[in-house]
Amino acid sequence: MWFPRFKQAFCALTLPWILAVIIQLAARAYLLWYYGSDEVLAGLSADVKRMFWIGGLFDIRVASLLFVPCLLIAGILAINKTSFTVWQRFWPLLATILSLFITTMAVGNIFYYATYERAIDIFVFGLIDDDTVAVLKTLWSDYPVIRGILCLVAFAIILFKIYRRWQHQLNVRPLRPAGPLVSVILTLVILSVGFVGMRGSVGTFPLRQSDAQISEVKLLNMLTPNGPIAFSWAYKAYREYGHFPQAPDNQGSELLSRFLDNPTPAGLAPFMATTASNPIARSQPPNVVFAVMESMGYYLQSYDRPDRDLFGALRSHWQTDWRFKRFIAEGNGTIDSLSRFFVRSPHNNISQSTAQFTDFASNMFKPYLANGYKVIFVTSGNGSWRNLNQFLPHLGVSEFIEQNGLKSRYPEAQAGTWGVPDEFMFRFIEDRLAQAEKEGEHVFIMSMSTTHHPPYKTPDSYKKTEITLSEAEQNRLSNLANGGEELQEVFHTLRYTNDQLGQFISWIKSQPLGEHTIIAVTGDHNIRGIGYPNANELAISHAVPFYLYVPQAYRQNSHFDEQRVGSHKDIWPTLYQLSLSDTPYYRMGCNLLAGNLDDNWCQGYNPEVVITPSGAYTLIGKGEFHPWTGKEGLLLANPQPMTSKQTKLLNRWQAFTPLLSWQLNRQVHGLK
Structure with a gap:
């Protein structure tokens, strides 16, 4: 019963x-x-x-x-x-x-x-x-x-x-x-x-x-x-x-003094700077496009060969425009990097937290808003992810476009696990730049792609090219995919996103607006599933590219050196100096195109490692110095004893991680 x-x-x-x-x-x-x-x-x-x-x-x-x-x-x-x-x-x-x-x-x-x-x-x-x-x-x-x-x-x-x-x-x-x-x-x-x-x-x-x-x-x-x-x-x-600790003066003064290597009172003033005079940017403000590409890491792109094309239409731009080769991501995940880009927050979930509606002094869109730019954010993914659809409009983003908006504009766009194919994101940016050109606007557009993300799948319409890997290469990537079609699709999505990005850059350069449009590209983080067990790959494990297309008219006073080291924190100061004139901004990095680099800020930072022209310092554990194995690349040699100058530099950057938290908490609690 x-x-x-x-x-x-x-x-x-x-x-x-x-x-x-x-x-x-x-x-x-x-x-x-x-x-x-x-x-x-x-x-x-x-x-x-x-x-x-x-x-x-x-x-x-x-x-x-x-x-x-x-x-x-x-x-x-x-x-x-x-x-x-x-x-x-x-x-x-x-x-x-x-x-x-x-x-x-x-x-x-x-x-x-x-x-x-x-x-x-x-x-x-x-x-x-x-x-x-x-x-x-x-x-x-x-x-x-x-x-x-x-x-x-x-x-x-x-x-x-x-x-x-x-x-x-x-x-x-x-x-x-x-x-x-x-x-x-x-x-x-x-x-x-x-x-x-x-x-x-x-x-x-x-x-x-x-x-x-x-x-x-x-x-x-x-x-x-x-x-x-x-x-x-x-x-x-x-x-x-929901919890943000207090940011007491004594803690802030101690951290600022350590990092700046000079007695410094607590406050946010040390982070404030102003761009140099830029007559061309003042008279003709350029459009700025900042593309953050999902898992665009240094390591997987190194598998490119003459008979194994991983770049597609991006190759010519990659070879002829400005690109920094010793560059690392500051965050260790997508939202980690984006939170630092948006408001210099080491708190991964600032966009979902009780502090999401704070008036951040470190709002990195503010310099563009102060100069009359229309700030636009475009993603091929879902806008409610991490509450970005609520958080970014508060920061001044006047147009927030995500997969639903792209699908309504381009009905042929089919959403996958993480969003629509990246090509529709770039198509929208092209349309929006053309509209801005027609209406006399100057726009700052930031984008976040999603296609090169597991589960990897290229659009059905994309023509794939065979990717042949040796047995040793397949074994090295065995943690990323199980070989065969799955590993093939990882490389197909990488080539697809690179190709779409390259076609987009080509389109801009072919248009009259290309003469006053600056393009910056980086990866949100290195591709992670590979695994980097060896100590000499610590910098590589965080390595991403930083690419710049700067029209000739906006290159004045710029000194490009591809061997300069940097990280995500340096992208904003570099873009500000290229596109804005006499504009205050919140500084936590350096202008990589400056004639003379600022020793206080000009090293590449990640919470686990800091890279310098001479090598890398580990920030986890007791801290070590590893020189580079050669003049190029990111492979590290075995650790060496540190000089007093190197010990001081390590001590400075060991203070930077808690300093990031302190300055954020300072803002959240409304202290100046």
Whole structure:
């Protein structure tokens, strides 16, 4: 008789499950009706349908996460008639509590959106972190608290009666036994459906936060997640990214004095600098395109051979334009590098944290905004990844374009695991530069590609070229891929992204706007899955290129030397000096094109290693100095005893990592 009891429990819980989905769907529909004007939603019927579809999957996931465990408990209790009788009496109360929770979260999400024009997020925990009494007083004065509680209580009473009545209807029906085979099959079907419902997806990944980015319209993206899901994301962000230590003066003074090798009082003033006078940039501000390429690392590109083309259309530009060969990524992952690019944050998750709306002095877009530039960010990936769609507009990005926007502009773009193919990102940048040229704008465009990322897959339309690797090369890359087609696809995506980048640069150079458009390219990090076990590969493990195309008119006072060392921190000062005149900026690196390099800032930095013209210093462990093995390349020799000058330089850069954290915390806490 176990299965008939289990089936009755399934039928009983189906009602609150359906109501949970309906309640969340109704809340979403209400917000759309109330805030979605005809002007906002004009021509977006497909996006609205997608919002309800993905939102409905979120609703199903929440309902399943709450009620499938209840069904499993009922299945255990159904083994015994007495225990199942207890279940029959108890579940209406349990279902009422869970339904009330869902309703409360739905209502809370409605009021949260009404206040902040976004779904519940990390700032809901201001009730705890801010003046709790003051927040509660605000809630009391601004919202119908008493009426809302009374309505929820009344709703709970009604639900409880409905659920008890439903159980009574089930009790009067006789429990009919089923054959063993039918019982097993139906049980497996019910549990399988429940499992899929809890995932919200039958794909590789369960339904996740990035799936909520379904449109270029913020309203639709905000309405896609329901209250419980939005709250769960907020809680995770608060738990992981909610704490920023204080930045006391004594700590700051000690770190600044160590790094600058000179007694320095605490403050942000040592980070402030001003670009030199640049008459051509003042009279004709250039467009600036800064392309960050996924996993564009030094190591894998070294597999290029005359008979193994890994560059495509990029090759000619790579060989003739400016490119620094001893250059490393500052971050050790995509968001790590981007956080440092955006606001000089060593805190990987600054864009998701409680500090995401800080007015950062280190906002690296500010110098361009101060000079009237329109700042645009384009990615072939999903805009909700790491909350960038909320974070970057706060920093002054006036146009944020991601995979959904690219798909709407270019219907042939097909999204993969991490986004649409990079070619559509570059196509948009071309269109946007042409528009800027026509309208007399000067624009700063930063882009982030995604195609060269596991699982590796080139677009079906891309013509692949055979990549032949020796057995030794395949063994060296065995950690990256299992050989055969999988390793081939790694190189195919690398060549594809390089080729698309090269075609984009070629297009700019062929246009009149190429005479006043500067292009900078780097990788977010070296490709990681390879593994770099040898100490002599420490610098290589972080090595990425830094490429520059600078029109002739903007090269005045520039001194290019491909052997100069650097890292991500040096890209911004170099671009500022090329494109801006007499403009203050937040300095944490050096201009690599300066006639005389600044010894304080001009070394390549990563939290694990610092590279200099003479070799590299390890920042992990006790710290060592490794000279280069030759005049070119990034291979390191065995460690050597350090001179007093080298020891001082190591001590300086060992202070830089905690100094980065200190200056960020200083800004977060509003100290100058």
